[in-house]
Amino acid sequence: MERYYAGIDIGSTMTKAVIVGETIVASVIGPTGPEHRKLADKVMEKALNQAGLRFEDVTYIVSTGYGRVNVPFADRQVTEITCHAKGLHSLLPTVKTIIDIGGQDSKGIKIDGGKVTSFVMNDKCAAGTGRFLEVIAETLGVPLEKLGEVSLSAESPAAISNTCTVFAEHEVINKLSTGEKITNLVAGVHDAVATRVYALVKKLNVEPDIAITGGGAKNVGLVKALEGKFGCALLVPPEPLITGALGAALVGKERYEHALGSGQTLTRSGQGLQEARLFS
């Protein structure tokens, strides 16, 4: 009988669920956002439907992401650092450095054979995160998902010198009022984020191949700006949002199989598929 393992990654803005058997059998992305905070179970349900499985068919569930402790139906919680490393390694085994740009934090992870050897994280301020791009997108009236495309037609990126989100927003508004083109502003903002992320990640002993994950990986303009800083091409997995959830499922699989190997059977928590106890 094939065993199935689920991983659920509750990030600050998106909730991701992945189910693996021999291969990935389901992957679902849904919002975490204020009105969806309790929808972790719905995302999980969608993933089960996609795979044609019942909740009982899943052998082990691992939760990750900053909402990991709030998932009642998870059997174990593992940090997103460990899960990103595991998930990405299964997709792109040559990668030694991971840059993850999420909604609320950005991080750099050094890996060796899927194991974390060191990491850095910025979650103190919004600069260098997806939140910064969201704020700027709103200021400029450009849809978030179009930012990358818009920046590609910039002639000369505007210099955004402030690294604080609030001050940078003022700076962008000022430049806008003096006639700077939106394309140049967006490219300038990508450059500012890339500078910030580069400064963070270069604290690690960066080695190629370098991959980028998280929402930031979906922005071609930001990826291009980062490639300029690192001086090499960045690998982007087919769906950069799910590496954490995939890694969580794989950590569960590994733990379960390891336990079996030593004659033990890990049991499920026995909790049903209920609403997440998020942010209560």
Place this chain on the structure above:
Amino acid sequence: MTQSENGNGLVLAEKYYSQYGSRARELKAAGRKVIGYLTALGPVEIMTAAGVVSLRLKGNVSEAITKGDAYMETIVCPFVRNVFDAAVKGRYDFLDGMVLPHQCDSIDRTDDVWSDTLKLPYWHFLNVPHVTDEPSVEFMKDILRIFIQTLEEFTGEKITDEAIARAVTAHNENRRFMRELYALRITDPPLISGAEMMKVLVAAMSLPVDESSALIKGVTDEIKHREMPPSTEQGRRIMLVGDQVDDVAIIEAIEGAGGRLVMDDLSIGSKMYWNDVDATPDPIQGIAERYLRKLKLPTTFVGTGNNYQETLEARFGHMKQYIEEFKVDGVILFVYKFCDPYGFEVPAIRNFIESAGTPVLYLEDEYSISTLARLKTRIEAFLEMIA
């Protein structure tokens, strides 16, 4: 006098930890004079010899700074600001005076803010030098003599060399008792948890030396026969390095995630207890040398090695010894925001420890639990990494 001899050591430590300064308050009510001080540079031997109750001040990581910032700039380190805020709010309203040793600029440059705001009967700024050569030791001896003189004027009592020598003996014994308690953390699992140990360390620095020694001995006697259940999942053994970490919050974050805090290089921990004062014919000589040269603080250090590697050994070699002796698997380096002295040392410490084969997690944070959630992810990821 103390209740720690009847097997209630940990209970007493918990009491003095959670009601910080309560014993000093009682002693004040009984007619004693209480002098508060900051940092590991407070010369407790001299205060003990003067017959005053010395109380090392701490803040409260669970309490937001609400009043202190009206007097003190926010560029001052969060620890100093938090303690000052507590003082402004009257938490230490039983103090007769304070001594502020010059550990760092955050203390040096706020001395007048403290004294003008609190207006205590006794005030002293102890101008500790920052280099450790011979002229500096002479200078240190001079400023200790000035300190003695001001205390004598304040209490109206002469501080004799004999009284200082007795105090040196008492504090050295106190340090030895604490080292004996630390030794019970070498086993796996350790006989005392990191959170329990933190409470003992905090309680100990709030008591007169004899009561502190009785407390430590009481705890040691109580736990040395503890039967620890063999652990099913092996917890990683962690050493915490930093200045005044004086709350269990971060330790509970480490131990709640399955780690075990087995050693520290904190300014209220091993930094305080690993270095005795030598009994010298002039007792001031031994005290000056201990505070200036033996205490491993980032502000009072001048390289003594012939090359960089030797200098690193002189500055941080003790951490390597702790790692070996206490079988440490990973080191957490915790530095308060805006703490220049410790901040400057981070790359060197990190490099030194990692190159010897022990992973290091560097955390920079507030003196506040409001930011603990984001530290937890790093701590958990670090424990997963070294599992």
